[in-house]
Amino acid sequence: MSEQRYLTAHLPGCGGVIKQSPDDFIVTEIPAYEPCGSGEHLYLTIEKRGLTTLEAIRLIARSLSLPEREIGYAGMKDSVGVTRQTISVPRIRPEEVAGLSLKGVQLISALRHTNKLKLGHLKGNRFNLVVRSVNEGALAAASAILKVLVERGVPNRFGYQRYGVQGNSHLIGAAMLRGDWKGAVDLLMGDPQLLRDDQWRSAIQAYQRGDVAEALRLLPRHCDCERSVLQRLVSRPGAWEKAFGAVHPRLRKLYLSAYQSSLFDRVVEERLDRIDRVMEGDLAWKHVNGACFLVEDQEQEQPRAERFEISPSGPMFGTKMMQPQGEPRNMEERILAEEGLTLDSFGAQSGVAMEGQRRALRVPLGNPSCSQEGSSLCLEFFLPKGSYATSVLREITKNF
Incomplete structure (x- = not known):
C-alpha cells in the first residue's frame, strides 16, 4: 500500500x-431502532471487555444452549477496549438471562422485539x-x-486494524484472487519474527524449511485453521489449492474483504487533498440513505458536498459494483490494472464471489x-x- x-x-x-x-x-453502539417490547427475539444489551463480538456471541450461545447462527448482531467490534452493543437471541425469556454471568460479558438490559438483529442495523x-x-x-x-x-x-479509511494481527490479511486475499495458493498458504502461516510464542515460531520456521510434518507437530493447539491446512499438505504434498481449501469460508471471505479494503484505502490516499470535492463522473454518496448517483455537473453538485449532503465514493471492488465515469473511473481501473486484476477477478474462482459496492470516501x-x-x-x-x-x-x- x-x-x-x-x-x-x-x-x-x-x-x-x-x-x-x-x-x-x-x-x-447507537441502535437504528429500539426494541418494541414484544416478539420472539430478546435484545440483549451487553458490555464486553477483552472479547471480539464473535467471541462474546460464542460464550452466550453456549450459556443459553443456542446455535451461534441464531444469534443476531448489528456491528462487529474487536477485542480492544470496552464495547456496549446489542445482540438478539430467539426463544429466550428475560428471566432466563437475568442471572447471566460470563467472563468479559456483562448484561445491561433484555427487551423483546419482533425480528432478529441484522448486521448494519445501527x-x-x-x-x-x-x-x-x-x-x-x-x-x-x-x-x-x-x-x-x-x-x-473524516477520511473513511479502514486502516491497519482491518489487516489482522500480522497485518497481512489483505495480502492473503490478493494471493487468493491471483490463484497463488502457495503464496496464500505461506502468508497464512505468517512471519515467525512477529510471534512471541516460541513453539508457534518454531512451527512456522519448520514450515519455511519445508518440514511440514514437523510444523504440524509443533503447531500450538489453538491454531485450528493452520493445523487443518498443514494436515492436508502432509497427506498431499504440493497440493496448495486443496490445502488452502481447509480454510473456513468465513475466513476466506474476510481475507478477500481485507484486500478490497486495502484497495479502497489507496483511492482515499489518492484523493485525500480533494476528499470534500466531487468530480464529474463520480458516483456521489448520499449520506441520508447510502444511495449513489452519477455526477454529471460538478458545479451544480459541489454545494451539496459543502453542506455534507453528498460525498465522493470509492470502490469496494467486485463483480457487480457500480462503476463511475471519467477521471474517477480511470483512477480505479488503473489501480486494478497495477494489481493485475479486473472486476471479473472477484468472481467465484477464488472460492468466494465478491459482488462489491461503493463506500463514501469521507464521513x-x-x-x-x-x-x-x-x-x-x-x-x-x-x-x-x-x-x-x-x-x-x-x-x-x-x-x-
Whole structure:
C-alpha cells in the first residue's frame, strides 16, 4: 500500500499513546431502532471487555444452549477496549438471562422485539477515548484538527486494524484472487519474527524449511485453521489449492474483504487533498440513505458536498459494483490494472464471489469534544456505521 498522508498535515499532532488500558477505548453502539417490547427475539444489551463480538456471541450461545447462527448482531467490534452493543437471541425469556454471568460479558438490559438483529442495523458508534502522554499544547492542537475534520470530513479509511494481527490479511486475499495458493498458504502461516510464542515460531520456521510434518507437530493447539491446512499438505504434498481449501469460508471471505479494503484505502490516499470535492463522473454518496448517483455537473453538485449532503465514493471492488465515469473511473481501473486484476477477478474462482459496492470516501464527524486531564487528552465523538475511530486518532496524534 502507498504511504499514508494526513488530511490535517498542516497542523501539528498531539502525539501520545492510545489503547493503554481497556477504559481508554470505550465504544457505545447507537441502535437504528429500539426494541418494541414484544416478539420472539430478546435484545440483549451487553458490555464486553477483552472479547471480539464473535467471541462474546460464542460464550452466550453456549450459556443459553443456542446455535451461534441464531444469534443476531448489528456491528462487529474487536477485542480492544470496552464495547456496549446489542445482540438478539430467539426463544429466550428475560428471566432466563437475568442471572447471566460470563467472563468479559456483562448484561445491561433484555427487551423483546419482533425480528432478529441484522448486521448494519445501527446508526453508528459513540466513542469515548483517552490519549495518554500527549505533547505540550495537545488540547489546542486537537481542537484545531477536530475543527478541520468537522468541516471537511473524516477520511473513511479502514486502516491497519482491518489487516489482522500480522497485518497481512489483505495480502492473503490478493494471493487468493491471483490463484497463488502457495503464496496464500505461506502468508497464512505468517512471519515467525512477529510471534512471541516460541513453539508457534518454531512451527512456522519448520514450515519455511519445508518440514511440514514437523510444523504440524509443533503447531500450538489453538491454531485450528493452520493445523487443518498443514494436515492436508502432509497427506498431499504440493497440493496448495486443496490445502488452502481447509480454510473456513468465513475466513476466506474476510481475507478477500481485507484486500478490497486495502484497495479502497489507496483511492482515499489518492484523493485525500480533494476528499470534500466531487468530480464529474463520480458516483456521489448520499449520506441520508447510502444511495449513489452519477455526477454529471460538478458545479451544480459541489454545494451539496459543502453542506455534507453528498460525498465522493470509492470502490469496494467486485463483480457487480457500480462503476463511475471519467477521471474517477480511470483512477480505479488503473489501480486494478497495477494489481493485475479486473472486476471479473472477484468472481467465484477464488472460492468466494465478491459482488462489491461503493463506500463514501469521507464521513461526517458528529458532536466532537475534547478536554485535557494532566498529560491525557480525552476525546468524544460519533461516527456513522462502518467507520473507524482510528481514522480520527491518526489525524490527532500523527503517530501512525
